[in-house]
Amino acid sequence: MWELIQSNRRKSAALIVVLALVLAGLGLSIGWGFGGEEGGYFGVAVAMVVWIVMLLVNLAAGESILLAAAGAREVTHDDAPQLFNIVEEMKIASGLPAMPKVYVIDNPAPNAFAVGLKPERAAVAVTSGLLAQLNRDELQGVIGHELGHITNRDTLFMTLAGVTMGAVILLADLYLRGMRFGGGRSRRSDSRGGGQAAVIMMVIALVLAILAPILAQLLYFACSRRREYLADASSAQFTRYPAGLASALEKISGAQHGELEVSRALAPMFIVNPQAAVGETTSVFSTHPSTADRIRVLRTMTSDVSLAAYETAYQQTHAGHNVMRAATTQSAQPLAAREAAPAAETAQQQWRAVQNLVQRTAGYFAIPCDCGVNLKVPQNFGQPAVACPKCGQQHSLPPAIAQA
Amino acid sequence: MIPLLIILGVVVVLVLWFVGAYNGLVQSRNQVKNSWSQIDVQLKRRHDLIPNLVETAKGYVTHERGTLEAVTNARAAAMKAQGAGQAAQAEGLLGSALSKFFAIAENYPELKANQNFLAIQEELASTENKIGFARQFYNDSVMAFNTKIESIPTNIVAGIGGFQKAEFFELQDAAQREVPQVKF
Structure with missing residues (x-):
């Protein structure tokens, strides 16, 4: 596992360096086009400042903003x-x-995501739809996948890579808009000899401004897809039960109807991209591999659930291509898969338990009635009393709820 | 002068390598210790949950009282056990006593409907899983540590530093299967 993290680190560092170079090149050619050599240096400086400011904003805002944006509420063991x-x-x-913090999002679409730039300060969030539809083994597979993202440092590197990609897109977009409206008015035409070079640089800048965002996104998405496979492999290794994650993915992918609206930055962190349509196949612009493909790899794994076994299963389903480095999987020993856990509760009990959880975290007030019904009153109910729907008994409400 | 510098260079490289290898061994040993404490926490948690379980079940389980007593006795024995080997055996017995009890609990619908019992059952089942996962992580750490101690050239550093191989933690299998242990 340590080898996997190491290999991940090197690859991610390389990705971020490449993206930063694309950004610097874009800044250089734009600046040069406007103001010769000094302009080029100025352009690089501007690109780097934009990048650093965006990085700082993202790192400072961190997970709490992402969680709040997704409408996640923290839950405790009780x-x-x-x-x-x-x-x-x-x-x-x-x-x-x-221990990562645990959050619940009140949304019927089953999904889950992980955030946390450091393993010491991670958080996982699941939707109420996920809790209501998955059994224990499936939920374990999903959580294993999410913690896999954290141990493989995907949460950190995808944030960094995403910010860098964002800076490239921003800079290219600003430049292209400026060119369209300003027509490159500020170009210095009087500089001797530099004029021709500036024209060439402007052409390069134009080409780069069009190509760089596409290039950055292709790199980013390819990296994101690979990391999904790795997180699946980690989940199989942690749970020793790849069938659990496979059947969870079947349930999750069959139930995405766009109910969950999330920011583009967060989408790659979900177990299944909430914005991808059902049955969509993998393209170069997908953040996730197609769910059908991920399920096929997991189902190909049999008794051995190590990273090496995942690699073998991947090769069997992808005509010999591999997803991890050979050195990563060589040291792994075979790990025996385990049996399925027995079902503890019926679907209805499970659904009711999730409803209770969501209402409790949303601050609902519970009143036990003598007839056995548990009345749940929202915080902004605004009435002094409520009648039991079964036996009709009146219950007075505490002032805090009645007044709202 | 040059041969002297070469010898000096080689010595410096050797010393640096020795320091690196030694620190690597210390790191692995700490991980083994750390992951052992994880198992320990979960075993204690299981011991703490059992009196509550027995107390809740006592009123409902009228016939097979022996299974409940077996759980209590196995817990007492497990709490007294010393060292990884002995603890593994005692905890294995406690685990099988518990699963026997949960099997007979299926015959008592009122017990199964009891909220308190359901909560303890989830806690015990999860603690059982946690012990399994902690054991998995511990054994992986022991495997990595022992491989380092045995393989050339870190075995020289391990010999000088006095690093001892760590013991694997094998629940119940050791007691039940009676596979002869291979000793080096």
């Missing part, structure tokens, strides 16, 4: 014992140094 236990199980299996 709110959702099973979910919390599963996260703790996967925390132990993955060897994370600290």
